[in-house]
Amino acid sequence: MAVAPTLPRPRRWTSRIEAGALPVAWLVIFVVFAVLLPDTFLSTASIANILGSQAVPLVLTLSLVLPLVCGDYDMSVASVATLTAMVIGILNVNHGWSIGAAIVAGLVVALVAGLVNGAVIVFFGVDSLIVTLGTGTVIQGLVLWISNSTTISGISSSLVDLVIGYKLLSVPAAFYYGLVLCLVLWYLLQHTALGMRMLFVGRGRDVARLSGIRVGRVRMGALVGSAGLAGVAGTLYAGTTGSADPSSGTSFLLPAFAAVFLGATTVIPGRFNAWGAFIAVYFLATGITGLQLLGAESFVQQLFYGGALVIAVSLAQLARRREARSGGTAS
Amino acid sequence: MTDPAQPVLRMTGVGKTFGLTRVLRDVDLTVRRGEVHGLLGQNGSGKSTLIKVLAGFHTPDEGTVELDGTPVELPLSAADRRDHRLRFVHQDLALLPSLTVLENLMADDVATGSGIRPRRKRAELARATALFERFGISLRADTLVRDISRLERAKLAIARAVSHLDAEDSGVRGLLVLDEPTAFLPHAEVAELIALMRTVAAQGAGVLFVSHDLDEVLTVTDRVSVLRDGELVGSEDTASLAREGLVRMIVGRPVSTLSAGSAPVPAVRERPRLQVTALRGRAVEHLDLSVQPGEVVGVTGVIGSGFDEVNQLLFGALQATSGSVAVDGLELEARRLSPSKAIRAGIAYLPSDRAVEGSAPALTVGENVALLSLRQGGGPFALTGRKLERHAGKLLRDLDVRPPQPALAYASLSGGNQQKAMLAKWLVTGPKVLLLSEPTQGVDVGAREQIFNLVAEAARQGCAVVCSSSDLDQLAQLCNRVLLMRRGVVSDEVHGRAVTKAGLTDMLFADADADAVTRPHRAASDA
Numbered sequence: 001m002a003v004a005p006t007l008p009r010p011r012r013w014t015s016r017i018e019a020g021a022l023p024v025a026w027l028v029i030f031v032v033f034a035v036l037l038p039d040t041f042l043s044t045a046s047i048a049n050i051l052g053s054q055a056v057p058l059v060l061t062l063s064l065v066l067p068l069v070c071g072d073y074d075m076s077v078a079s080v081a082t083l084t085a086m087v088i089g090i091l092n093v094n095h096g097w098s099i100g101a102a103i104v105a106g107l108v109v110a111l112v113a114g115l116v117n118g119a120v121i122v123f124f125g126v127d128s129l130i131v132t133l134g135t136g137t138v139i140q141g142l143v144l145w146i147s148n149s150t151t152i153s154g155i156s157s158s159l160v161d162l163v164i165g166y167k168l169l170s171v172p173a174a175f176y177y178g179l180v181l182c183l184v185l186w187y188l189l190q191h192t193a194l195g196m197r198m199l200f201v202g203r204g205r206d207v208a209r210l211s212g213i214r215v216g217r218v219r220m221g222a223l224v225g226s227a228g229l230a231g232v233a234g235t236l237y238a239g240t241t242g243s244a245d246p247s248s249g250t251s252f253l254l255p256a257f258a259a260v261f262l263g264a265t266t267v268i269p270g271r272f273n274a275w276g277a278f279i280a281v282y283f284l285a286t287g288i289t290g291l292q293l294l295g296a297e298s299f300v301q302q303l304f305y306g307g308a309l310v311i312a313v314s315l316a317q318l319a320r321r322r323e324a325r326s327g328g329t330a331s
Numbered sequence: 332m333t334d335p336a337q338p339v340l341r342m343t344g345v346g347k348t349f350g351l352t353r354v355l356r357d358v359d360l361t362v363r364r365g366e367v368h369g370l371l372g373q374n375g376s377g378k379s380t381l382i383k384v385l386a387g388f389h390t391p392d393e394g395t396v397e398l399d400g401t402p403v404e405l406p407l408s409a410a411d412r413r414d415h416r417l418r419f420v421h422q423d424l425a426l427l428p429s430l431t432v433l434e435n436l437m438a439d440d441v442a443t444g445s446g447i448r449p450r451r452k453r454a455e456l457a458r459a460t461a462l463f464e465r466f467g468i469s470l471r472a473d474t475l476v477r478d479i480s481r482l483e484r485a486k487l488a489i490a491r492a493v494s495h496l497d498a499e500d501s502g503v504r505g506l507l508v509l510d511e512p513t514a515f516l517p518h519a520e521v522a523e524l525i526a527l528m529r530t531v532a533a534q535g536a537g538v539l540f541v542s543h544d545l546d547e548v549l550t551v552t553d554r555v556s557v558l559r560d561g562e563l564v565g566s567e568d569t570a571s572l573a574r575e576g577l578v579r580m581i582v583g584r585p586v587s588t589l590s591a592g593s594a595p596v597p598a599v600r601e602r603p604r605l606q607v608t609a610l611r612g613r614a615v616e617h618l619d620l621s622v623q624p625g626e627v628v629g630v631t632g633v634i635g636s637g638f639d640e641v642n643q644l645l646f647g648a649l650q651a652t653s654g655s656v657a658v659d660g661l662e663l664e665a666r667r668l669s670p671s672k673a674i675r676a677g678i679a680y681l682p683s684d685r686a687v688e689g690s691a692p693a694l695t696v697g698e699n700v701a702l703l704s705l706r707q708g709g710g711p712f713a714l715t716g717r718k719l720e721r722h723a724g725k726l727l728r729d730l731d732v733r734p735p736q737p738a739l740a741y742a743s744l745s746g747g748n749q750q751k752a753m754l755a756k757w758l759v760t761g762p763k764v765l766l767l768s769e770p771t772q773g774v775d776v777g778a779r780e781q782i783f784n785l786v787a788e789a790a791r792q793g794c795a796v797v798c799s800s801s802d803l804d805q806l807a808q809l810c811n812r813v814l815l816m817r818r819g820v821v822s823d824e825v826h827g828r829a830v831t832k833a834g835l836t837d838m839l840f841a842d843a844d845a846d847a848v849t850r851p852h853r854a855a856s857d858a
Contacts, residue, residue: 190716193705200702204691210648210682211702212671270693 084234114227163239416505697737747778
């Protein structure tokens with residue numbers, strides 16, 4: 001039962017450093033800004049603001065985790081979020097629906113969008129990137145159509161209260177919703193058989209199929225789940241601003257992608273994961289808030305998000321290449 | 332450059348060693364102008380290495396290669412192959428199905444073509460028509476390749492290769508290497524391809540024809556060279572050879588008696604564990620098979636015979652067109668089989684392609700091994716984290732996978748240990764039927780024995796095992812009986828004490844003619 005000494009051992013310490021790099025970086029920039037801006041950055045209000053304002057990006061990022069684990073892209077999440085917000089706005093403000101009914105309708109619309117994505121991708125076997133790029137644009141068009149390209153404001157204050165009105169430790173409720181969703185997603189991915197099956201669907205579709213996993217169903221489920229979470233993000237957005245803005249969604253897509261890929265470099269390096277996404281979203285938000293408080297102009301957002309996406313994807317590629325090399329002993 | 336008196340190919344003293352294995356030793360091979368030259372040998376005889384030397388894929392350790400009488404540098408460069416008109420048609424034909432016949436014909440010119448100068452489509456079309464006419468091919472140039480038959484595709488691939496052998500005097504020069512182009516063709520259609528080969532040779536080229544099929548080789552070739560264990564046994568005029576003589580050259584005597592003989596066939600029970608009826612799909616035309624609990628049945632054959640697709644059809648990994656599969660009397664329609672249905676019926680399948688179909692190499696050993704037994708954690712928490720590692724660790728130790736560390740990346744295990752881990756994954760489900768495809772491919776000798784023992788143990792516990800393999804040694808060691816498939820049907824079977832490497836080799840090279848087939852192994856069973 002002797003262990004062959006030539007076989008590579010798990011690289012415990014390097015993988016620990018890798019897993020902890022982003023949280024440490026987050027801490028470092030937090031301390032740097034706290035020292036530079038003790039009055040503005042290091043205030044309860046500012047920190048609460050960072051935590052609360054990032055709920056929508058966080059949930060949107062989480063919505064990307066599901067299909068990405070299964071090996072599919074979903075470029076339509078931001079549009080779906082906007083559509084949900086818009087449906088809630090129109091039904092609640094223009095048609096006088098109760099806010100509860102409007103939210104349910106908005107989420108149903110989101111799930112339908114996910115079903116359409118899944119149906120086209122799984123049943124016709126089309127590349128998910130292209131399909132969701134198309135459906136995302138169609139949905140964006142629908143939003144402009146049903147809203148006449150105008151922002152609808154005056155959404156019921158009970159929703160606004162639910163999202164940002166109630167506070168715990170002076171942090172808005174929205175933050176805790178995101179936290180709960182993170183917890184749910186973490187449990188799903190790390191502690192259920194379904195999560196493991198999703199992982200195999202993403203990493204080895206043939207293996208998954210030959211192990212009796214219904215690959216189509218799993219991918220479909222992930223895409224519907226993704227749209228559902230995007231719907232939740234849209235609902236939170238409607239609640240945060242009390243209005244539905246037809247053009248708001250597009251600006252959320254890239255930050256979400258940057259965060260989800262950056263998140264895949266941490267906690268469980270090399271895998272899309274919920275807590276990684278959480279840390280990445282807040283790392284990016286902290287950096288941007290700090291820079292803006294230092295007087296940087298708003299273009300710093302694009303620099304930060306775009307740069308983070310490229311860096312994260314490059315790091316992931318490097319990790320994969322190293323994995324492939326260390327796996328070179330396999331004959 | 333081209334002297335008619337010179338042979339198109341002369342290889343002298345070619346040797347090649349991979350690690351400690353000598354795959355080619357002092358091989359001399361000459362192909363003359365205007366002849367079809369057969370190259371024969373068993374799996375592992377060095378045949379494919381020799382072809383790969385010609386393709387410039389391997390550099391021989393020693394020896395020289397002359398093309399048209401001119402010594403060339405090794406490894407053979409693309410330029411030398413072009414200048415000396417050396418062309419290959421491999422078994423996969425290398426055609427692009429979504430392009431037209433004409434575009435496929437021009438494919439090789441794309442790389443060396445005229446850059447941004449406009450293509451002369453009319454001239455291309457005229458050239459294609461002339462080429463097709465010369466070789467009696469009736470194909471429209473604008474048809475998509477995916478719409479034409481296998482035979483037509485093979486002809487197209489050959490015509491494309493020949494179009495590059497054209498010489499100034501409208502004859503043909505150079506060497507055409509055909510690497511098992513007939514493997515996937517029905518018997519009746521091979522004749523047309525043979526006629527095409529003869530035409531090419533008659534116009535002045537040399538043709539090197541690699542095949543498993545003795546009858547084809549005897550029909551089409553002028554001379555035959557046989558490789559065995561990396562050495563050239565001889566090059567003979569086909570006319571002077573009888574079939575038996577050729578078989579003797581290929582197999583050699585005495586045949587290795589490595590196998591210690593197989594387990595006796597278990598007593599036939601009332602109901603077989605696995606009953607396959609009239610299975611049809613892909614290359615498999617018709618298969619009836621009944622496997623008793625504890626029986627290990629081997630399926631073998633040459634490439635294209637369908638033997639390698641039997642397991643995939645039984646598992647639903649490939650879609651069958653008709654037939655039925657019954658496990659313990661529970662009958663399933665083969666057409667509707669899917670892996671998940673097969674698993675529920677108690678079937679386990681180890682694919683031959685470990686890296687793509689068998690495992691997710693970048694995930695951990697534990698995850699790969701536990702994929703089918705996640706539910707055993709109980710409760711809402713599946714087997715994850717520590718629990719998964721404990722569960723998988725036990726499976727790994729039970730099957731002596733080294734190192735038994737579930738947290739390692741699967742790809743970091745050696746081939747043998749990867750395969751043992753895959754067995755662990757499936758055996759934990761307690762399968763009634765175990766389907767193995769090339770179970771010891773890329774597996775070292777020690778692990779090979781262990782895998783055999785594990786399979787034997789599974790059979791002892793009542794598993795019905797079907798093992799498809801082209802490794803006769805392995806089949807001899809593992810199986811109670813072995814079926815030979817030929818062009819989609821079972822053409823022969825050996826069982827009992829005849830299941831030795833010698834018996835199987837005889838069967839593989841026996842005549843397609845059914846009467847002659849049974850003779851050699853009957854003799855072996857009597858022995």
